[in-house]
Amino acid sequence: MPRSRFSRLALAGVTALALGLSGAALAQQAATLLNVSYDPTREFYREYNNAFAAHWVAEKGQRVNVRMSHGGSGSQARSVIDGLDADVVTLALAYDVDALHDRAQLIPEDWQTRLPQNSSPYTSTIVLLVRAGNPKNIRDWDDLVRKDVQVITPNPKTSGGARWNYLAAWGYALEKFGDEDKAYEFVRDIFANVPVLDPAARGATNTFVQRRIGDVFIAWENEAFLAVEQLGQGQYEIVVPSVSILAEPPVSVVDRNVDRKGTRELAQAYLEFLYTDEAQRLAGKHYYRPSNPEILAEFAERFPEVNLHTVDEWFGGWRNAQETHFNDGGVFDRILAEIH
Amino acid sequence: MSTIASHIHGTRAAAPTWRRATEEPAWVRRLLIGIALGFLSLFLVLPLTVVLYGAFEQGLQVWYAAITEPDAQAAIRLTLLVVAIVVPINLVFGVMAAWAIAKFEFRGKSVLITLIDLPFAISPVVVGLIFVILLGSQGWLGPWLAEHDLRVIFAVPGIIIVIAFGTMPFVARELIPLMQQQGKEEEESSLTLGANGWQTFWRVTLPNIKWGVIYGVILCNARAMGEFGAVAVVSGRIRGETNTMPLHIEVLYNEYLFTAAFAVSSLLAGLAIVTIAVKSLVDWRDERQRHQAAA
Amino acid sequence: MTLALRQPSVIPGFGITLGFTLFYMGLILLIPIGAFLLYTAQMSWADFWQAVSHRQVVASYKLSFGASLIAALLNLVFGAIVAWVLVRYQFFGKRVIDALVDLPFAMPTAVAGIALVTLYASTGWVGQYLEILGLRVAYTQLGVVVALTYIGLPFVVRTVQPVLEDLERELEEASAILGANRLTTLRRVILPALLPALLTGFALAFARALGEYGSVIFIAGNLPFRTEITPLLIVAKAEQYDYPGAAAIGTVMLLAAFVLLLLINTLQWWTARHSRR
Structure with a gap:
């Protein structure tokens, strides 16, 4: 009796395991696409996937089911490198997509030239979110080094978004002082004002919004808009700094995976559709800056003009920026060691 | 109870032994229960309350x-x-x-x-x-x-x-x-x-x-x-x-x-x-x- | 090997139970861990040392070990009291409390972290009163201790509870009849019987606290050199695609925990042998 109970359990276990295996295999046969993305794009892609599916049915008469995976940009890239079979990646920074080539040869080295605008169909920038009425009177990056201001940002070591924050501040100081040493001191003084260093961007948002810690939150423009809209209208204001960085979240087909799965055509079309007017407007609706200047102009009220620079201009590309600033023993480590 | 008992027996020694030998005095029991409940409230009940409050806040x-x-x-x-x-x-x-x-x-x-x-x-x-x-x-x-x-x-x-x-x-x-x-x-x-x-x-x-x-x-x-x-x-x-x-x-x-x-x-x-x-x-x-x- | 080394016994099933134990552990535990250690071993000694002895990493060891130790001690004392109260006394709400003890395991650690920071932040239900007393919990090292105490809470209670339920009252009665007062009975009869369970619970709570990540990051503040725990640094290394560096620090934590558990288990085995004679 006990033996049969055990064998029944064992059987159930084996069956379930087999189901899990075959389930994964089955899902491949339908027209599905796996888009591995980062956290703040959820709302945008939910709507975009429907738009694309409608387009694809109209065009090819085939139903498409786009599966989504969201997480921190870096850990999402690592999952793809380690075997998550993404058809396309839509990540926060080019460095993470570069890693797909550097560490696993999943894509060719020149991936970024395959689609228009550096493969970034939508862009964003880094802005400052302050509490209603701007009680600390924060106008620009300079105010972040003031002793009476507490700054919230996630940790650049673990968050892709935070790396944009850091580089934007550095770039501003570079423009203003024209001197790397001064830039170092400037960024150091900002991080000396950080009371809580969350590992991920949305955690930092919650620290600022829910725990009410800090006077200013350095954030993606789209995240700042979302916080204002979803978490408390009238409780926050967006301050656009005089100079900031052009954040280019890139997209790419994962060649090795689409060739194995035979989904290249679909994946390619999925990404190209991002550049159509319809998709560009969707991006604008979800607070991303459309890369098409005409569509961007339609949203002129929402997106004020900022003096934007790219990572290439200021830092000579992401690989360089990562190596100099964020890798172990880099500038950011020096800053941490100096202030703590 | 104990006062009646001691009155009946007329000895003082009988008074404190009404509880069983394998039990603690009532004040020790209450103290221990109090400590346990205090600890569990801080680390268990309150966090759970936060979760449940959050879950049912909107009905x-x-x-x-x-x-x-x-x-x-x-x-x-x-x-x-x-x-x-x-x-x-x-x-x-x-x-x-x-x-x-x-x-x-x-x-x-x-x-x-x-x-x-x-x-x-x-x-x-x-x-x-x-x-x-x-x-x-x-x-x-x-x-x-x-x-x-x-x-x-x-x-x-x-x-x-x-x-x-x-x-x-x-x-x-x-x-x-x-x-x-x-x-x-x-x-x-x-x-x-x-x-x-x-x-x-x-x-x-x-x-x-x-x-x-x-x-x-x-x-x-x-x-x-x-x-x-x-x-x-x-x-x-x-x-x-x-x-x-x-x-x-x-x-x-x-x-x-x-x-x-x-x-x-x-x-x-x-x-x-x-x-x-x-x-x-x-x-x-x-x-x-x-x-x-x-x- | 082991078969030949055991002492003779009339009880059957040694071969099959130990065999299955070793097989299952080998498959699911030892092969993966072995592979992991081998992976670390591919690093040069210099690289390894550099990864594990960095000033920031050392500061995180101090916090992780210190806070885990305090949390485990808190759990040892209060967990023992909770187990005792739950087994021996009757009071209102006992059944509910008893069932709640396991919650720290079932609650995803992130939820626990969010709930705790909601409570203990200076705007929270509890935090605002602690603030008056000058105690800041959220975003300090104290916050780390609070989170680690929470996640380790079930261990001591749930290892002590069954032993206590099983403890024969006759022993205590005999002790009382022989003239021992309650405190002496506790010290000489009850505590020795509970000691293995207490030690186990303590060791497990400590070990679990060392590795905890999810709940701590919400309440710790995560400032380097101050409130940054070691698992967070492992995540940071992995995030830079530095798997060897992450594996190196992970190996240090793993070995430290192993040695610690081994010490406590040996101590326990030793006391068990000596108390039986």
Whole structure:
């Protein structure tokens, strides 16, 4: 009796395991696409996937089911490198997509030239979110080094978004002082004002919004808009700094995976559709800056003009920026060691 | 009571001995209960209240909508599937390991016990890393698995393996101290009286270790449902497919859907109700058996 | 090997139970961990040392070990009291409390972290009163201790509880009849019987606290050199695709925990042998 109970359990276990295996295999046969993305794009892609599916049915008469995976940009890239079979990646920074080539040869080295605008169909920038009425009177990056201001940002070591924050501040100081040493001191003084260093961007948002810690939150423009809209209208204001960085979240087909799965055509079309007017407007609706200047102009009220620079201009590309600033023993480590 | 008693007996010595010798004075009892409740309030009841408050803040309908939404349903189904596989395996393992360790003396025993404990000591973060290094496509077995088109990591089997790893010790660890404390005299006399090993286990050992088994299974089950860190690394986080309940909760929280996040969390808190039910059932059966034996 | 080394016994099943135990552990535990250690071993000693002895990493060891130790001690004392109260006394709400003890395991660690920071932040239900007393919990090292105490809470309670339930009252009665007062009985009869379970619970709570990540990051503040725990640094290394560096620090944590558990288990085995004679 006990033996049969055990064998029944064992059987159930084996069956379930087999189901899990075959389930994964089955899902491949339908027209599905796996888009591995980062956290703040959820709302945008939910709507975009429907738009694309409608387009694809109209065009090819085939139903498409786009599966989504969201997480921190870096850990999402690592999952793809380690075997998550993404058809396309839509990540926060080019460095993470570069890693797909550097560490696993999943894509060719020149991936970024395959689609228009550096493969970034939508862009964003880094802005400052302050509490209603701007009680600390924060106008620009300079105010972040003031002793009476507490700054919230996630940790650049673990968050892709935070790396944009850091580089934007550095770039501003570079423009203003024209001197790397001064830039170092400037960024150091900002991080000396950080009371809580969350590992991920949305955690930092919650620290600022829910725990009410800090006077200013350095954030993606789209995240700042979302916080204002979803978490408390009238409780926050967006301050656009005089100079900031052009954040280019890139997209790419994962060649090795689409060739194995035979989904290249679909994946390619999925990404190209991002550049159509319809998709560009969707991006604008979800607070991303459309890369098409005409569509961007339609949203002129929402997106004020900022003096934007790219990572290439200021830092000579992401690989360089990562190596100099964020890798172990880099500038950011020096800053941490100096202030703590 | 005691004043009447001392009056009747007319001696002072009789007064304080009305309580049983194996009980503490009432003030000690109250103090201990007070300390225990104070500690549990701060660390258990209040955090739970936060979760439940968050879950039901916007009313039952919102709560119900959050747990019946398709992605939530998929996450619940996946979690139940994982638990249905992992808990029985670890139960069998736990009983066997505890039997070997508690009933026999052999060399290397403390090393073995320590190895059983090890999954507790390994950070979930490291557990994820271990299996990525072993099974990932850059890892040691990854290329072989890919060649045979076996999906382990970033699919359901990977989640099962990682959770089995993390919850392996619970039943064993619950039973080992209990069985060690009980010794082996009862089993030895049962065997001497002619029962075979299987009967001895079933009739003598199992009733003795029943509570240990129950606690072990409850803990193992709880942990299997709640495991997050390691699963997050190997799941791939595909919406509606490889998100377990904790991962789904994180997704909701990151979408600023706090009420929904707490609503799904409240289901995990509902496990406590299952715990009460199971323990009451066993208590009730014990009671009935005792009555039958007495009659 | 082990078969030949065991002492003779009339109880059957040694071969099959130990065999299955070793097989299952080998498959699910030892092979993966072995592979992990081998992976670390591929690093050069200099690289390894550099990764694990960095000033920031050392500061995190101090916090992780210190806070885990305090949390485990808190759990040892209060967990023992909770287990005692639950087994020996009757009071209102006992069943509910008893069932709640396992919640820290079932609650995903992130939910726990969010709930705790909601409570203990200076705007929270509890935090605002602690603030008056000058105690800041959220975003300090104290916050780390609070989170680690929470996640380790079930261990001591649930290892002590079954042993206590099983403890024969006759022993205590005999002790009382022989003239011992309650405190002496507690010290000489009850505590020795509970000692293995207490030690186990303590060791497990400690070990679990060392590796905890999810709940701590919400309440710790995560400032380098101050409130940054070691698992967070492992995540940070992995995030830079530095798997060897992450594996190196992970290995240090793993070995430290292993040695610690081994010490406690050996101590326990030793006391068990001596108390039986």
